[in-house]
Amino acid sequence: MIRFFSFIVLGFLVTASVSAQPLSNPKHADSTDPFYSIESWLPTPGVYRTASGAPGPLYWQQRADYDIDVTLDAAKRSLSGRCSITYHNRSPHELNYVWIQLDQNRFRKDSAAIMSRPAPSLAGRASFSSVQTLLTEQTFDGGYKIDAVTQGAMDEGADADQGQPSPLSHLIVDTMMRVDLAEPLAAGESTRIDITYHYNIVDATLIRARGGFEYFEEDDNAIFEIAQWYPRMTAYTDYTGWQHNQFLGAGEFTLELGDYRVNITTPADMVVAATGTLSNPHEVLKEEWIERLSSIADKQKPTFIVTPEEAKENEAKKSESKKSEDSAEQTKTWSFNAENVRDFAWAASRKFIWDAMSVKVGDRTVTAMSYYPNEAEPLWSQYSTESVAHTLEVYGRYTFEYPYDVAISVNGPIYGMEYPMICFNGPRPEKDGTYSKATKYGLISVVIHEVGHNFFPMIVNSDERQWTWMDEGLNTFLQYLAEQEWEENYPSSRGPAEKIVPYMRGGNQRPIMTGSDEILQFGNNAYGKPATALNILRETVLGRERFDFAFREYARRWKFKRPTPADFFRTMGDAAGTNLDWFWRGWFYSTDHVDIAIDSVELFLIDSGDPDDEYERKRRKEETEEKTLSKERDSELQRRIDWQPGLKDFYNAPDYDEDKVEESDREAYQKHLKSLDEEQRAMLRRTTKFYVVKFLNKGGLVMPIPLRIHYADNTQEHVVLPPEIWRYNSNEVKKVFLTEKEIVRFEIDPKREIADTDKSNNHWPPKIEPTRFELYKSKKDGGNPMRKAAEAAKKADEDAAKDDGKASDEAEAKSAAPAQADKAGKKSDKSRKNEESETQLDAMKNKKSDKEADEQSDTGKDKQVARPMKKQPSQKKAAKTQSDEGDDE
Structure with a gap:
């Protein structure tokens, strides 16, 4: 619709346009106004955290340093260890007790995680793996076995002088353990707690976990990915105190930063990857591996440290650690140091191929590495370490330079999980070495994601549990x-x-x-x-x-x-x-979601007030306007005035025009023009078009409005209306667009940048989008068991006939008597098969159709290919396996 307006009322019209849009969300303390400040929802800033979002002048955080000795019993699938925690109280508070996380307790049969989990859907069908998980959780002896909790000496070497260590009172509450200190820990002081423990390692192919083992039946080996494997200090913070929400499986970990010294004892022929820097390479690595590792400094692509052939040789050794003291040659102890990290994880296997490359990070060189079995080839050697390097380079530009010396990607049973300097990633090719597009990009993406976690939350140490x-x-x-x-x-x-x-x-x-x-x-x-x-x-x-x-x-x-x-x-x-x-x-x-719609578009033009112009516009409209249907059909009527001329008067004269412009009208207009200045008179002559567009916020989420304007001359203009346009009314708003050109179309979000959920209302005039439908031929065959049985009997007869023919050919080469005997035997065989066919026909009459039987068979199929029962499967849909998150469990 085109409308003309006069400058006499223009000010009123603009004012009315605004006032006609009521404040739908008046601002008060409990307002739902989308522009109301969120400060009332946020913690009050202070000396710990400032109003600008920076750490305050008195910001503090606790620290925990760890000395750990751990032994992997690969045969029994168990770990035993001794963990010494030096806890530094940097808070302004005195602490009488501390809380320690026992994450392995999530795998206890009576854990809150298992007991609070809603029942899965078992109606109709269930996968083998889902049922296997339920069964395994009921039989697996999971969780920490705490052997001792004692007070350690702060002075290293003093333990021997103190004699028997003093036990500390402690209470285990599901996945948390409270340790009562021998004496209060004052602000600024430190204490040491020693914990000896052991636990059984979870089979990560049977139970969803963030660490565990994967067994390879073909070569009787395993990959161990070990995480949440030692008692860890619970975070104590300025905003929540002790963060001791139980570990239920979804909310991950809130941890303190610290230094780690870790000794890992494994079977001697295993290769170990871990957080931190290996401090005893000459004791655990072959000399050729050390030489290869030292040669990567100038190489820009991955180099094998342990080759695929060496990994295969290693698989065959299977030398398990023994418990007797004289069998030290059967094990090796790998020593790692890590500084300023919040956690520590590691992996071990005889099956590992190991490759590495150097990555330039600022003025430093970081070693990117991958560990994986031959089952992961050729995918992993081509993409894993390159993905690690790529992540460090890109993330560094958007955040800060990666501060550690190594970054590691390990292939095993965990699809995607992150730890400082090391992560576990699951995608593998098929057994024949081929892989799908989803598997390829699933690997690249999960490596980028998990290595990226070094930045968030390993360094920017947020509270994952909340x-x-x-x-x-x-x-x-x-x-x-x-x-x-x-x-x-x-x-x-x-x-x-x-x-x-x-x-x-x-x-x-x-x-x-x-x-x-x-x-x-x-x-x-x-x-x-x-x-x-x-x-x-x-x-x-x-x-x-x-x-x-x-x-x-x-x-x-x-x-x-x-x-x-x-x-x-x-x-x-x-x-x-x-x-x-x-x-x-x-x-x-x-x-709320984004759904911005164009409700209407109106066109306004300036009314100059010239009576001749107004007359011409009206005349053109009458000439171009199509007749109504009634007028069109009445055009042939014989009207009374035509055969009664006396009825005509002044108003029926051909030269009468009720809209005719009188001279007095022109004089009045000229007088009006003289009252205006030149700028105002020029404004009256403008042909500017005023398009008023009404937008609706149907989704509730206020957003900028990206708008593409299409002109009649085939040109386009892209404008973005800021979100503040909704501040007076978050439900609907009008905006005027001034142009000298004709607009033929408006389009919201043409570049798909605001997540608008309904594109059908984003166009004016509305755009007709086709929707395709599929044609099919109706099939009413519900299954015919009798036909199936008859066909089976017929096939049996044909097979018997073929056997008779074959027997006849053989009989010609033999004597008559043996031939007759053989023929009799074949006839007997034919009779037996006919009897079997008749029996089969009777049985088939009492069975369901093949289609129904197939459907019943399908209910037992396990489609969770990412979670095998024992053997590692192909991962056809790598990007979608294990969990919706693409990460964690």
Whole structure:
């Protein structure tokens, strides 16, 4: 519709346009206004954490150093160890007790994790692996066996002088253990706690875990990926005190940074990969391995340290450690040191191939390495270590330089799990060495993701037990950036706005800021949605330059410290120079979705007030306007006035025109023009078009409005309306566009950048999108057991006839008597087969159709290929296995 307006009322019209949009969300303390500040939801800033999101002048965090000696009993699939924890109280508080995490207790039959897990769906069908997991959990003797908890001496070497160590009172509460200190630990003081323990290692192919073993029946070997294997200090923080929420399986770990000295004793022919730096290479490595390792400094591609052939030779040795003291040659002890890390993990196997390459990180050189069996070839030697190197390079540009000396990727039963300097990744090719596209990119992606966790949360040490998104979401976002730098059109599964649309459009959601153990749709909530939100914040809201600066500042501020969500939100707004409360409120605190629609478009033109112009417009309209249907059909009527001319008067005269412009009208117009200045008169002559577009916020999530404007001359213009356009009314808003050209189309979000969930309402005029449907031919065959039986009997007769023919040919070469005997035998055989066919026909009448039988058979098929019972399977859909998260369990 085209409308003309006069400048006499223009001011009124503009004012009315605004006032007609009521404040649908008045601002008050409990407001749901999307632009209301979130500060009331965040902790009050202070001396520990500032209002800008940086650590405060009195910021503190605890520290825990570890000395651990552990022995792997590969035959019994068990670990035994002694862990000495030196705990430094840097808080301003006196502590009477400490809490220690016993994560292996999650595998106890009576653990809160198992007992609180809802029942799986068993109606109709269930996979072998899911049932096997349920059965194994009921029989597996899991969990820590704590042999002793004693007070250790702070002075090394003093233990021998003290005699028998003093036991410490302790209480185990599921996956947590409270240790009562012999005397209060004052602020600034340290104490040492010694714990001896043992436990059985979980079979990670039977029970979902973040560490465990995988057995290879073909060569009677195993890969051990060992994690959560020692008692770990629970975090004590300024914002929550002791973080002793139980480990239920979803919310991961909140840990203190510290230094580690670890001695790992394994069978002598095993190769060990671990967090930290190997301090005794000449005691555990072959000289040729050491030489190869030293030669990689100048090489830009992976080099074998342990070759595939050497790994195969090693598989055959199978020398297990023995318990007698005179069999030391059967074991080796690998010693590792790691500084300023929050955890320690390791892997061991005879099957490991080992390759490595150097990566330049600033002025330093980091060694990227991979450990994997021959079953992982040729995929792993081509992609794993290169993916490790790629991750360090890309993540370093967006955060900080990788501070450690090594970064390791290990192939084993765990699909994807991260630890400082080492991660476990599962994708493998088929047994014949071929692999699918999904497996290839699944490997690259999971390596990038898990190595990327070195930055979040291993260094930027967030609280995973409370806020999964703070490491998984941020890491998935950076993973997407790294994937796009790997190759053009990389098939990223998360990051682009359009990837999150099905989740945002669906139900069964909770806000991102939900506690880790209460999340629904874990992968979408904690990985995909925050990654998409950050990508939108970078591309559409802030722009790359401002976002990258702010994100880098957050990483720099909280490197080797423990941030909270408030610190992230505040830092991003502070460094970007933008109030982002509306963004955090909508994306992180709600389940609203993006659905912006064009409701209407109106065209306004300036009315010059010239009576001649107005007359001409009306005349053109009458000439071009199509007649109504009634007028068209009445055009042939014989009207009374035509045969009664006396009825005509002045108003029926041909020259009468009720709209005719009178001279007085022209004089009045000229008088009006003289009252205006030249600029105002020029404005009246303008042909500017005023398009007023009405937008609806149907999804509830306020967002910028990316808009493409199509003109009649085939040119386009791209504009972005800022999110503040919704501040007066978050439900609907109007915007005027001024142009000298004719607009033929408006289009919201043409580049698919804001995760709009309904594209059908993004166009004006509406765009007709085709939907295809499939044609099929109806089949009413419900199965015919009688026909099947008859066909089987017929086939049996044909087989018998063939046997008779063959017997006749053989009989010609023999004597008559033997031939007759043979023929009689064949006839007897034919009779037997006919009897069998008749029996089969009777049986088939009482059976279900083949189709029904097939359906019953299908119910027993195990489709969880990523979780085999004993043998490692092919991983056809590597990117989707183990868990929705692509990480963790």
